[in-house]
Amino acid sequence: MVGRLEGKNAIVTGAAGGIGLETTILMLREGASVLMADISDEGLNKALSKVNSVVPASTRTGKVETKVVDVSNESHIEAAVAHLDAWGGLDIIFNNAGIMHPKDGDSEECPEDIWDRTMNINVKGVWYGSKHAVRAFRRHGKKRASVINTASMVALVGAATPQLAYTASKGAVLAMTRELAIVHAREGFRFNSLCPAPLNTPLLQDWLGDDKEKRFRREVHFPTGRFGEAVEQAHAVIFLASDESSFVNATDFVVDGGLTKAYVTPEGPATEAPKNLAA
Numbered sequence: 001m002v003g004r005l006e007g008k009n010a011i012v013t014g015a016a017g018g019i020g021l022e023t024t025i026l027m028l029r030e031g032a033s034v035l036m037a038d039i040s041d042e043g044l045n046k047a048l049s050k051v052n053s054v055v056p057a058s059t060r061t062g063k064v065e066t067k068v069v070d071v072s073n074e075s076h077i078e079a080a081v082a083h084l085d086a087w088g089g090l091d092i093i094f095n096n097a098g099i100m101h102p103k104d105g106d107s108e109e110c111p112e113d114i115w116d117r118t119m120n121i122n123v124k125g126v127w128y129g130s131k132h133a134v135r136a137f138r139r140h141g142k143k144r145a146s147v148i149n150t151a152s153m154v155a156l157v158g159a160a161t162p163q164l165a166y167t168a169s170k171g172a173v174l175a176m177t178r179e180l181a182i183v184h185a186r187e188g189f190r191f192n193s194l195c196p197a198p199l200n201t202p203l204l205q206d207w208l209g210d211d212k213e214k215r216f217r218r219e220v221h222f223p224t225g226r227f228g229e230a231v232e233q234a235h236a237v238i239f240l241a242s243d244e245s246s247f248v249n250a251t252d253f254v255v256d257g258g259l260t261k262a263y264v265t266p267e268g269p270a271t272e273a274p275k276n277l278a279a
């Protein structure tokens with residue numbers, strides 16, 4: 001059977017864990033070649049061995065490689081995109097790397113250096129990824145290409161547990177992605193934002209730790225009674241990356257179990273969560 005991304009070349013940033021790692025695995029299963037990009041060399045090595053055990057080389061048609069990339073450094077992004085020139089050129093970029101800093105807070109609490117760092121990674125990183133993707137698509141004469149930028153549901157609803165820099169950065173991702181989508185629509189380059197709900201990944205769970213009150217304050221808002229799993233985001237990314245979504249452009253693609261549409265949520269046990277592929 002031909003994969004849904006057969007023959008396509010993809011870059012995934014933030015590929016060492018969470019959504020990025022799950023997406024890498026699914027992309028390989030669907031026939032893509034993937035460059036896993038992340039700031040953590042150690043994280044990439046661990047992630048690559050996981051990928052090779054879940055999707056062994058004998059079962060895939062595409063290749064997988066890793067590259068240490070700081071998305072806030074334009075020359076790193078440019079080099080990562082250029083790396084795929086030898087593969088036939090970039091078709092898909094998933095600008096997914098992002099941080100949510102523990103020192104982030106309300107307008108009084110958030111230090112300026114944390115604000116700047118968050119913007120540099122979460123916003124500039126997405127800009128650089130989008131910019132060099134467009135250059136590569138043009139360089140290789142691509143007529144169909146897909147850019148998926150990770151925003152967050154916190155860019156759509158307010159929260160009384162503020163992370164001002166993070167929220168502002170994700171709002172910028174939505175606005176920037178929408179504009180890029182319109183600018184490049186007639187070239188066949190699609191841009192969509194992914195808006196995940198709070199997830200069961202280290203980014204959030206390490207920060208919540210054992211604090212039951214902090215956890216409950218968030219969990220109660222989920223209609224399904226549970227946080228999302230990274231693999232549930234990855235499935236959405238595969239759709240947005242593939243030609244199946246050829247008429248889906250400029251969307252705030254919300255994958256949140258209904259959270260942003262809920263007022264009072266049901267009681268009772270939570271639904272069963274799917275297992276992450278790298279678990």
Ligand SMILES: NC(=O)c1ccc[n+]([C@@H]2O[C@H](COP(=O)([O-])OP(=O)(O)OC[C@H]3O[C@@H](n4cnc5c(N)ncnc54)[C@H](O)[C@@H]3O)[C@@H](O)[C@H]2O)c1
Pocket residue numbers: 013014015016017018019020037038039040043069070071072096097098099100121150151152153195196197198199200201202203204230
């Ligand atoms: N986890 C959540 O609850 C949640 C909710 C909404 C949106 N998101 C967003 O989803 C994306 C992925 O998050 P995740 O939950 O998979 O987190 P994660 O922490 O598991 O993965 C993030 C990855 O990004 C990498 N990274 C950090 N800074 C980088 C940089 N400067 N350059 C390159 N790589 C860098 C990290 O090393 C890590 O591997 C982020 O943009 C995040 O803001 C997460």
